[in-house]
Amino acid sequence: MGFLLAIVTAVFFPGLILRIKSIASGRKGPGILQPWKNILVLLRKGSVFSTTTSYIFQIAPAIYLSTIICAMLLLPFPGMPSLFGFNGDFVLFAYLLALGKFMFILGALDTGSSFEGMGANREALYSMLAEPAFFILFGTLALLTGHTSMQQIFESFQFTGHNAFIIGFIAVYLLIQIAMIENSRMPVDDPKTHLELTMIHEVMILDHSGFDLALIQIGTALKFAMYGLLIANFLVPVDGGQLIANSEQLLMNGEKGMLHNVGSGWMVVMQVGVYFMIQAVFASLIGLMESFRARKKLVRNPQFIVTLSSIALVAFILVLLITFKMVD
Amino acid sequence: MDNIAIFASVILTFFILVVPSGIRYIYTLGVTIFIILLTSVPAAEALVHPAGPVQTFIAGGFLGTIAFTIDSLSAFFILVTNFTVLTGLLYSNGYLESYRLTKTPAQFALHYFSYSWLHLSMLSVLMLRDGTSFLIAWELMAVSSFMLILFEAEKRTTLKTAVNYLIQMHVGLVLLIIGFLLAEVSTGHFGFDGLQLYFASHPNLPIFFLFFAGFAVKAGFVPFHTWLPEAHPAAPSHVSGVMSGVMIKMGIFGIVRILTFVQSDAYLIGIIMMIIATLTGLYGIMMSIVQTDLKKLLAYSTIENVGIIGMGLGMGALGMGAHSPVLMILGFGGGLFHVLNHSLFKSLLFYCAGSVYKATHTRNIEQLGGLIHRMPRTAALFLFGSMAICAMPPLNGFISEILIYYGLFAGMQASTVFQTMSMMMSIIALALIGGLALFGFSKAFGLTFLGSSRSEIHVDVNAVSPAMLFPKLLIASVILLIGLAPVLFLLPLFGMIGAQFQLNPEPIVLPLVHTLSKMSLMGIIFILVVVAMMILRKAVMKPGKVVYGPTWGCGYTAGTSRQQYTATSYASNFAELANPVFAKKIEYRDIHEEDIFPAKRSFTLRPADVFRTVLTKITDYSMLALKKIARLQTGNIQHYILYAFVFMLIIFILLYLNIL
Structure with missing residues (x-):
């Protein structure tokens, strides 16, 4: 369910960002489906390969997209079971994305271009720096809720009382920033830049064309929707009564009880509605941020990314205070 | 695994030194596989039944006995060791091929002999529980x-x-x-x-x-x-x-x-x-x-x-x-x-x-x-x-x-x-x-x-x-x-x-x-998704639609392969970030005016290990101290007799004062 909804969102997501950016800069802008029309054109186009490249260059985009699809399969939808959730699934989630990045970096290095080497090197550094922030965040949530599968974390997260608000706020903020870094967006990288020396993501795909380029762009769109879904998991309200009933059922049925964990009809409609609203707000936020925020100097980027880890640590210490006060 | 087998595996390794060089590799492989089978079978058994009794094999002769013990912990390590030793040996034949021109058969013999003994000593380390024999195996x-x-x-x-x-x-x-x-x-x-x-x-x-x-x-x-x-x-x-x-x-x-x-x-x-x-x-x-x-x-x-x-x-x-x-x-x-x-x-x-x-x-x-x-x-x-x-x-x-x-x-x-x-x-x-x-x-x-x-x-x-x-x-x-x-x-x-x-x-x-x-x-x-994607890609990418050309050089067409990112430049932004941890070793040789036969100027930059620098410092200082002590070694027999006398005197005084 979450997977399908995320794919639906991914169709509108890049177009919406583009539209918001156009409006913010005083233009009318293209239609919301324009990026996907471009992708469809790319899918049908022929490809140009550099003679320097090898098979790595050709398999990299396919693996990149596959990792994102598989990572999305792990995500739950609020109040509903994820397809493949298990304990510690967010570790797999993070490492799958890392695998995609690894192949993506290798694809860039395969061209032998110094521009792409530059981009690859920056991507490797930034993703390395962003890794701890994600793990601190989920470690904190695991500490708060006592669970390690994303579905259980999110389900019990919403019932941890008022504290959930502040932790949720920090979590959402962090996830937005991580999403921006992972997608090479504004404060770190500018997709609209036109100087190769200062690019990160765009310079890495300089030599990709046709079908492969389309795969990468689909991947980027899906990645946005994926982070949107992750954020929505914090914000979409879950039917508490239903959840309690379900957990009782869970106790009786054991593991299989998870499958019946679906709220009542109206609740689901409401949740889906809220979900789409959140995704739309997320997209507009990105559009606005990109329009009104300046890109950081490249040398400042590591500092900025490490800041996220320290914010995550603040959340961790907050949770420490909360949980140990409760014990006292 | 009994007395004969254990002795056989030791004695067989010595023949690596004397077999004709043509069959030396095959012979070593044979001996290694024999040792692997000898140890892996009881090890696998110990691992399948971890709670079972510990298997002990006594090897002995006229000099005394040694007990080889395989419990589940050593069994796990034995299996890991055997596998890697086997792949290493399989790989070595091709790897050492080109050395046949420069190395003598005796050197090859010594190499394979040492390899076999590394294997044997590792297995012994895993199986021995007696201190002396364990330390001997560790040393071997x-x-x-x-x-x-x-x-x-x-x-x-x-x-x-x-x-x-x-x-x-x-x-x-x-x-x-x-x-x-x-x-x-x-x-x-x-x-x-x-x-x-x-x-x-x-x-x-x-x-x-x-x-x-x-x-x-x-x-x-x-x-x-x-x-x-x-x-x-x-x-x-x-x-x-x-x-x-x-x-x-x-x-x-x-x-x-x-x-x-x-x-x-x-x-x-x-x-x-x-x-x-x-x-x-x-x-x-x-x-x-x-x-x-x-x-x-x-x-x-x-x-x-x-x-x-x-x-x-x-x-x-x-x-x-x-x-x-x-x-x-x-x-x-x-x-x-x-x-x-x-x-x-x-x-x-x-x-x-x-x-x-x-x-x-x-x-x-x-x-x-x-x-x-x-x-x-x-x-x-x-x-x-x-x-x-x-x-x-x-x-x-x-x-x-x-x-x-x-x-x-x-x-x-x-x-x-x-x-x-x-x-x-x-x-x-x-x-x-x-x-x-x-x-x-x-x-x-x-x-x-x-x-x-x-x-x-x-x-x-x-x-x-x-x-x-x-x-x-x-x-x-x-x-x-x-x-x-x-x-x-x-x-x-x-x-x-x-x-x-x-x-x-x-x-x-x-x-x-x-x-x-x-x-x-x-x-x-995940593997299926990747495979599916590759098949799809293959189907869409018809040969006629693919063109080959040079890498995009931003309009600059005379780029050479030396302009690519290098190992140092790829790591440079990280190295800068982590600078306090790293030590750099810079070797720069300039041309001096007084050089009669000036050699080429050279510059090398190598990452250095901080701990190694510290270790070198410690050894340098102890060398200095030892050199000072070395003055005692004069080479005069009279001095040495004096040292012995002083030593005895000190012992005597200490005994007298009840300190010793």
Whole structure:
């Protein structure tokens, strides 16, 4: 369910960002489906390969997209079971994305271009720096809720009382920033830049064309929707009564009880509605941020990314205070 | 395994020295397989029935008897050792082929003999429980590996490195002897049985860290690691693979063996071990990134992986202290499983690096590049190994790391703030190590195999025979098997841990099996998605639509391959960020006015190991002190008689004053 909804969102997501950016800069802008029309054109186009490249260059985009699809399969939808959730699934989630990045970096290095080497090197550094922030965040949530599968974390997260608000706020903020870094967006990288020396993501795909380029762009769109879904998991309200009933059922049925964990009809409609609203707000936020925020100097980027880890640590210490006060 | 078989395996190895050189390799292979079968069968039995009686084999003659004991812990290490030794031997034939022109048959004989003895001594280390024979086997292991490193002894650096290695090994040995002696003095048993008694009746912390230091020299924990990044590159690649894959794991084995004896202070031991291991992991991978020598990069990454193993073991020890079976199972399980996994992918990577060295005669990444076009299969295997070592799903490295993650998350739910904090720090460190490994191995693979060559080196593809691929493929298939079906390997491992640490793993393992099977399913789905995508791609990309051209150069068309990113520049932004940790060694030779025959100007920049600099300083100072003391050695017989007289006088005075 979450997977399908995320794919639906991914169709509108890049177009919406583009539209918001156009409006913010005083233009009318293209239609919301324009990026996907471009992708469809790319899918049908022929490809140009550099003679320097090898098979790595050709398999990299396919693996990149596959990792994102598989990572999305792990995500739950609020109040509903994820397809493949298990304990510690967010570790797999993070490492799958890392695998995609690894192949993506290798694809860039395969061209032998110094521009792409530059981009690859920056991507490797930034993703390395962003890794701890994600793990601190989920470690904190695991500490708060006592669970390690994303579905259980999110389900019990919403019932941890008022504290959930502040932790949720920090979590959402962090996830937005991580999403921006992972997608090479504004404060770190500018997709609209036109100087190769200062690019990160765009310079890495300089030599990709046709079908492969389309795969990468689909991947980027899906990645946005994926982070949107992750954020929505914090914000979409879950039917508490239903959840309690379900957990009782869970106790009786054991593991299989998870499958019946679906709220009542109206609740689901409401949740889906809220979900789409959140995704739309997320997209507009990105559009606005990109329009009104300046890109950081490249040398400042590591500092900025490490800041996220320290914010995550603040959340961790907050949770420490909360949980140990409760014990006292 | 009985008396005759044990003696036969020892005597047969001596014939390696005398068999005709044509069949020497085949003969060595035969003997090795004989030894492997001899030890693996009881080991497999011990691992399948971990709770069963410990198997003991008494070998004896007119000089006395030695007992070889195989319990489940040594059984696990025996199997790991045997596999890597076998692949190393299979690989060695092709690797040493080109040396037949420059080396005499006698040198080959010595090499294979030492290889066999490294194997035998490692197995003995795993099976002996008596102190004297254990220490002899430990020493034989150091000496035989010393001989193996010396294969290219005509190189000055190799000789220096090997001697350095031998000295450091003996520092470790001395610590172990002190430990065993301490136990003997109070219990009367010289050996592991004596230690067990000692641990039951004395404070555990000092004696544990005495042994830990002794074994850590072998295992390569920071700050005892300085021999490792020198010795691994100097040795021939199959030896580096075996040394890094299994020999250093003998240190890990020793630590685990000692941990099974620990009765008190386990919590503190665990915390300290975790701190050391975390620093080891971070330092290892950070140094690995800035290296430009391919094998040195791999050697530093070995240190990183020892750190990960140590984190697991430390967490297990912490679990012992906190009486938490979950932490023990996950910690020891993750750590020991990583022992197996690391032995696989690190030997694979070293064999690939060996093939690269064979074909190009250089290990310097700055000069390599574009090898994937000439050696596509080696490149694919190196990529596979890199993915496994970076803990990418669905390969084996991921499984052991996620076990450690599980342990850390479980440990975080503790009742003390201190433990929660330290677990969180370990999680951050492990996540950072993961990111850094990605950085390091994207560099190792990307710059060695991708792009185009950075210098005018001749790539002699024929130097790498297809037979050298076979052991690598064997390892790669095991890596994939573990990645997709970890439960097969983990269940005996957990059983072993349960038997060694007297706990019942069932309630922890059952949900874990459920989780891991879901993970396997996810791995298979991932592979299917990739395959489907590739098929789709193949169908869409018709040959007519594909055009080939040069790489986009931003309008500049005269770019050369020397303008590509290099190993140093790829690591530069990271090196800048982590500057305080690194030491640089700059060698600059300018042309001086007074030079009569001015040589070329040269500039080299090499990353230096801080700990090595410190160690050199210590040895330099002690050399100075020793030189001062050396004045006593005058060469005059009268002086020496005077020394003896003074010595006796001092003894006499001390006795008189009742001090002695």
